[in-house]
Amino acid sequence: MKQQGFTLVELMISITLGLIVVATAIMLFLSGQRNLALQNAAGTVQEDQNFGLSYIARQIRMANLNSPSAQVNNTLALSGIVFSKDNLNSLVSVPTDFNSKFITKANITSSNIQSRIGTAVFTDAQSDQLVIQYKPAESGGYDCEGNEITNTNAYIVERYFVRTDSNNESHETTDELKKSLACAASRYSANLTIATNLDSTGSGIYGSGQIILKRVDLFKVRLLVDDSTSTVIKRKYLTLAEYESITTNRPRVISIQLGLISRAAQPTNDAVIPDNQVFKIFNLDAQVKSDQPRKYIRAPIMQTITLRNALGDR
Numbered sequence: 001m002k003q004q005g006f007t008l009v010e011l012m013i014s015i016t017l018g019l020i021v022v023a024t025a026i027m028l029f030l031s032g033q034r035n036l037a038l039q040n041a042a043g044t045v046q047e048d049q050n051f052g053l054s055y056i057a058r059q060i061r062m063a064n065l066n067s068p069s070a071q072v073n074n075t076l077a078l079s080g081i082v083f084s085k086d087n088l089n090s091l092v093s094v095p096t097d098f099n100s101k102f103i104t105k106a107n108i109t110s111s112n113i114q115s116r117i118g119t120a121v122f123t124d125a126q127s128d129q130l131v132i133q134y135k136p137a138e139s140g141g142y143d144c145e146g147n148e149i150t151n152t153n154a155y156i157v158e159r160y161f162v163r164t165d166s167n168n169e170s171h172e173t174t175d176e177l178k179k180s181l182a183c184a185a186s187r188y189s190a191n192l193t194i195a196t197n198l199d200s201t202g203s204g205i206y207g208s209g210q211i212i213l214k215r216v217d218l219f220k221v222r223l224l225v226d227d228s229t230s231t232v233i234k235r236k237y238l239t240l241a242e243y244e245s246i247t248t249n250r251p252r253v254i255s256i257q258l259g260l261i262s263r264a265a266q267p268t269n270d271a272v273i274p275d276n277q278v279f280k281i282f283n284l285d286a287q288v289k290s291d292q293p294r295k296y297i298r299a300p301i302m303q304t305i306t307l308r309n310a311l312g313d314r
Helices: 008-060 240-244
Strands: 105-116 123-134 154-164 179-189 210-213 216-226 235-239 252-263 278-281 284-288 298-306
Touching: 008 123, 008 179, 008 210, 008 252, 008 298, 105 154, 105 216, 105 240, 154 216, 179 216, 216 240, 216 284, 235 240, 252 278, 278 298
Parallel strands: 123 216
Antiparallel strands: 105 123, 105 284, 123 154, 154 179, 179 210, 216 235, 216 252, 252 298, 278 284
8 A cells, every 4th residue: 555645845945935935924914003103103193293283273363353453564563473573562561672582483492403495405403483472352361371361351372382392202311312392381461551561481372382282393384465556466385594684574374384203202223214214394395314323213294374353454
């Protein structure tokens, strides 16, 4: 009787083929896990960005609310964007460093991003600061810092800025990796005939405020301005630095454009994420500085907010 079975060669071939199948399955599994982790991290970044910017947009839409003029510029009292002390009521008392630290201003906070325009050389980029004000139409709401608005007899001032976040992860070892987008709020009396204070130093817009969006690498602001004449319609976007550089008759602001780059909570070593990835923010090419100790998933986001209380005439 003839016995049937596998020869040694057949057995070795079968084992080899089995190992190849198992190895392929493991590679597909690990690749799927890696892709899933990257997608989850990217999705989380986008969700955080959308939530943070939608919250900011809701507040900024109130800028210039109940102002006596629809015009928004750097000289008009009670204007919806605070470019200087001149935009507050003249009887409001503020610290001597107000115009250097607590107004809408370009390039006020360091970042781990470098940027360029066109083919220029990359240089260190800094985050901007945006300060708005409005007079609420009704009580019961909240300012950006979460303080309840109990009456309408006050002007609310809100400052959006990037600062160091003390509640950070252990791998966030540099000051730039500890930055988050925050908002601090103050208010002053709507009685424009009496002297009043814009809160006290160390609180309100002078304080650290509340974190709105964590892990923000860069926060930039542009203004859509109306420089039209009776015969020519002329509207264009200006960066804050460009707007500040206009020494006389700065044009009316009708819209605000926000752009930021934020990152995932955990670093990655995945080669899919390039070390020299370039992002587009407005007309800027933005790139992470080469001396950063770790690599993260990052994403840019931009949003345009029309100042509905700054349209028309009044």
